[in-house]
Amino acid sequence: MTAPIVPLDGPISWEASGPAPDRILQGQPAHRVWNAFTDTSSQFFCGRWSSAPGKWRVRYTENELCVITAGRVTIESVAGERQSFAAGDAFVVPAGFEGTWTVHEECSKFYAIFEART
Numbered sequence: 066m067t068a069p070i071v072p073l074d075g076p077i078s079w080e081a082s083g084p085a086p087d088r089i090l091q092g093q094p095a096h097r098v099w100n101a102f103t104d105t106s107s108q109f110f111c112g113r114w115s116s117a118p119g120k121w122r123v124r125y126t127e128n129e130l131c132v133i134t135a136g137r138v139t140i141e142s143v144a145g146e147r148q149s150f151a152a153g154d155a156f157v158v159p160a161g162f163e164g165t166w167t168v169h170e171e172c173s174k175f176y177a178i179f180e181a182r183t
Contacts, residue, residue, distance in 0.1 A: 071102045073113060073175055084121035094119025094168055108180055115173040125162040127180035131155065136172025141165050 079097040083089075094116050101112040115135075132155045141147040142164040150156060160181075 071111075073101050073111070077113060079115075083116075084123075088122045090120040090122065090165065091167075092119030093117060094121055106182075108182060109178065110180075111175070111177040113173065114176055115171065116168045117171060118168050120165055120167040123162070123164060123166055125158055125160050127178045128160050129158045130177040131158065132175040134173045134175060137169045138172055139167040139169065141167070 077099045079099050082096045082098050083094055084096075096117075097115045099113045100110055103110050131150075133150050133152055135152050137149065137151045139147060139149045140158070142162065148156070
């Protein structure tokens with residue numbers, strides 16, 4: 066038996082989430098997430114994510130591929146390096162990245178995350 070293909074554009078059962086209150090720097094960045102796939106090792110995940118405008122601190126323990134499908138975001142490292150992304154842009158946030166995410170307008174993305182076991 067082979068594993069089935071998992072489409073990422075089908076009906077979505079969103080879950081509400083968001084950054085911890087002590088990480089929020091601006092706005093009320095309410096998130097919705099739909100994790101469509103988790104591998105058998107529980108190290109790889111992918112799905113869809115959306116956020117209301119806001120700014121919050123992040124610290125990545127995982128590697129994340131992001132493909133922005135709507136909206137506009139700016140990601141800034143603790144060293145002050147800043148990059149902005151909009152619909153159609155794709156990028157990777159590596160494990161170990163620390164800084165902030167700013168969502169300027171309602172945004173959404175596809176994500177693929179790999180978090181190695183320690």
